[in-house]
Amino acid sequence: MNNTTSEPNIAVVANLIGDNARAKMLTALLGGKALTATELALEADITSQTASTHLAKLVDGQLLHVRKQGRHKYFQLMNASIAQLLESLLNISASLAPEQVSTGPSDIRLKQARICYDHLAGELGVEVYDALKRQDFIIDNGSETLLTDLGKEFFSSIGFDFSQVKKSKRPICKSCLDWSERRNHLAGILGQWMLNDMFDKGWLERALDSRVINVSNAGLNRIKYHYNLS
């Protein structure tokens, strides 16, 4: 019997993620920022040699892409679907792991506000999401999210340009389950735009350790006012 199941082989991708060092690099890259080989080596706690071979595999496996800039090599996640895959892995792992030994200051900041590839996550992320829902700017049937007419008006009024959207294939709204909060935050084009807008306005600031976002009291107040958080 020629048992040719033609299902794609998920083992290769999973195996790429399934190594400790590589997994650390990938989660670090969930910060959305492009990182160099040495930065990633530090993150994964390995020498630059081993990092090099790991990164070559990840690029070869099309999970990452590279940009060469002078003598640096900047690595980034291939696309949003890879980021999403990593996020769902994070979610499942978080729910399985009994409780992670969660101590240390970097920990708290990670829980408060962090970047999820290209949008806002953590406590602040879900609070903004809830505020949008409360004001009927988005509807949410449990796992999925749609922008209402009211929401369209609102986002237009605060500077989002809907004409640019048509070019893109990416959904405007997308809910993304937050692994630390176990509640939704907003992804998609709108999620990306909101985060960038907050950076532009100076309300948020990237921490040096990639994924964490620093929020000043002033910035937090502006966000609360702007999005009418409760």
Place this chain on the structure above:
Amino acid sequence: MNNTTSEPNIAVVANLIGDNARAKMLTALLGGKALTATELALEADITSQTASTHLAKLVDGQLLHVRKQGRHKYFQLMNASIAQLLESLLNISASLAPEQVSTGPSDIRLKQARICYDHLAGELGVEVYDALKRQDFIIDNGSETLLTDLGKEFFSSIGFDFSQVKKSKRPICKSCLDWSERRNHLAGILGQWMLNDMFDKGWLERALDSRVINVSNAGLNRIKYHYNLS
């Protein structure tokens, strides 16, 4: 520097999936049917001894759960979120793999109609989805799906009981990207109900090799009429 990133460790779960034999078992279990250890060993092309250790790991890692029945052990995916994770891995792998050597008859049947954990996938799955969309029973903003009032009426009229839904936390509608068609089909409670309903009515029949669905001409005609396929 005590670099305690408290992010969950995605390596362990990914590593569980990242073995060839285990990956085959897991994809086989995407058929939704509970399978015994020997069936899974056959599927993965390994001896029962090795299968036993693999399955123990998968259960220990909470990707599967077991039911003992007499001298048999029935394995099943832990929950829908695991199934969803596997589906997104399938999608990504399918898009990365240039083209799988897709020959053999089991292949064609897999592409035509198959089970995706608990709902219909393959060509037939996306055709039904498109038909629902065309008739404005569901709306779809690109990646997410909502049931319309018209749709509620329709599904009530063909026997779906909406009162049962409130108990469940699962979304009624959920779009699920089909890895072979690269288009959406319907998941969620409604997707599950539709598949079961088709089985109940005798329009579809599980093949022996779990994931494939056999569709008779008569059954296909009934489905076309029932859901008004174009």
Place this chain on the structure above:
DNA sequence: GCTATGCTTCGATGCACACCGAACTATGGA
């Protein structure tokens, strides 16, 4: 009781691969 079947445990084997030291190439700056 005996036998067949389903699954597990143990022990041994062998391979894949993560890891690092050392040496090498490439880029940028003084």
Place this chain on the structure above:
DNA sequence: TCCATAGTTCGGTGTGCATCGAAGCATAGC
């Protein structure tokens, strides 16, 4: 030109783990 830094390649080491044969339980049927 020379040095420092970023990254790669090569060779060797060690280990984790998938694999199977053989033997051991457990259940079902006779």
